[in-house]
Amino acid sequence: MKLERGTMGTAVAQLQGDLNFCAYDAGPVDGDFGRKTEESVLALQAYHGLEKDGIYGDHSDAALMGEVQIIQEALTKHGYHLAIDGAVGSETLAAITDFQKKNGLTVDRIVGNETLKSLGIEIPRAVNQSETVVPSPTVKPLPAGNGNGQLVCINPGHGGSDPGACGNLQEKDMNLVVSLRLGQLLKERGFEVVYTRVDDRWMALSDRPAIANANNADIFVSIHHNGSASPESSGTLVICYPGSSKGLRLAQLVLNGLCNRMGLSNRGIIQRDDSDVTFSNMPAIITEGMFATSPSDCHFFSNGGAELEAQCILEGILAYFNS
Numbered sequence: 001m002k003l004e005r006g007t008m009g010t011a012v013a014q015l016q017g018d019l020n021f022c023a024y025d026a027g028p029v030d031g032d033f034g035r036k037t038e039e040s041v042l043a044l045q046a047y048h049g050l051e052k053d054g055i056y057g058d059h060s061d062a063a064l065m066g067e068v069q070i071i072q073e074a075l076t077k078h079g080y081h082l083a084i085d086g087a088v089g090s091e092t093l094a095a096i097t098d099f100q101k102k103n104g105l106t107v108d109r110i111v112g113n114e115t116l117k118s119l120g121i122e123i124p125r126a127v128n129q130s131e132t133v134v135p136s137p138t139v140k141p142l143p144a145g146n147g148n149g150q151l152v153c154i155n156p157g158h159g160g161s162d163p164g165a166c167g168n169l170q171e172k173d174m175n176l177v178v179s180l181r182l183g184q185l186l187k188e189r190g191f192e193v194v195y196t197r198v199d200d201r202w203m204a205l206s207d208r209p210a211i212a213n214a215n216n217a218d219i220f221v222s223i224h225h226n227g228s229a230s231p232e233s234s235g236t237l238v239i240c241y242p243g244s245s246k247g248l249r250l251a252q253l254v255l256n257g258l259c260n261r262m263g264l265s266n267r268g269i270i271q272r273d274d275s276d277v278t279f280s281n282m283p284a285i286i287t288e289g290m291f292a293t294s295p296s297d298c299h300f301f302s303n304g305g306a307e308l309e310a311q312c313i314l315e316g317i318l319a320y321f322n323s
């Protein structure tokens with residue numbers, strides 16, 4: 001799939017229809033990939049943290065289809081029967097027209113913020129919404145370096161009946177997503193990985209470092225996300241055990257990785273007595289990559305930020321073992 005300035009035909013018309021549906025304003029659906037369509041693709045790419053070249057390729061296609069699918073899924077939950085295929089066809093247009101009419105919305109067949117809200121989709125659209133400032137993940141090459149069989153124990157914090165901090169996203173889910181991806185990246189680079197949990201289940205706090213100890217892990221990385229009563233609170237911090245110089249070094253390297261790549265504010269390192277870092281026998285950290293209670297952090301997380309966060313923590317771990 002590659003559509004760009006100058007391409008003409010039905011594939012371009014379908015793209016323009018999909019972009020308009022998702023409020024990226026591609027202009028008239030005329031099958032002619034002109035300046036307006038290019039600007040619209042650039043906005044899509046910026047929103048999803050993709051390389052901004054204005055060319056509609058596979059990554060842009062996956063991003064746009066994903067958005068359409070989320071909307072189609074929400075429409076089916078509101079009782080509309082339609083295929084969740086990621087392409088806007090007559091069924092989807094009929095459903096959105098009816099939905100907008102019944103909910104007192106402007107019937108424009110564009111799923112902007114008001115329609116998203118009525119559909120129960122929490123994530124606000126950044127396009128044309130200057131009040132929603134979201135740091136866009138810059139696409140950088142994956143950090144270089146390899147492990148040499150070192151064992152990393154990864155703890156996705158909370159789980160099951162304990163959701164952790166809750167905002168637009170639940171912390172327990174964010175923790176699991178980042179943990180599983182981090183583990184995958186580590187395994188690809190020659191590390192051994194042990195998880196404390198790999199699904200949505202409750203576990204006692206004390207069982208978590210115990211798993212790291214029982215496996216004789218080289219380091220223990222506990223993945224959390226922060227919470228605050230204020231939705232304005234945002235940014236990154238890392239916790240380690242007071243007095244552990246190796247723990248502090250690991251915390252510093254992971255915090256560097258997080259701050260360098262994610263562009264969120266640096267809230268620093270906190271040295272404190274906290275079950276995960278206190279009861280583990282090896283250098284241990286707790287990462288609080290973003291705030292589950294911050295709408296902008298959650299938005300970022302769902303739009304490339306989760307992947308970036310896993311890469312950032314990887315970068316810190318690689319630096320720890322290779323420097």
Ligand SMILES: [Zn+2]
Nearest residue numbers: 157164224225
């Ligand atoms: Zn937590």
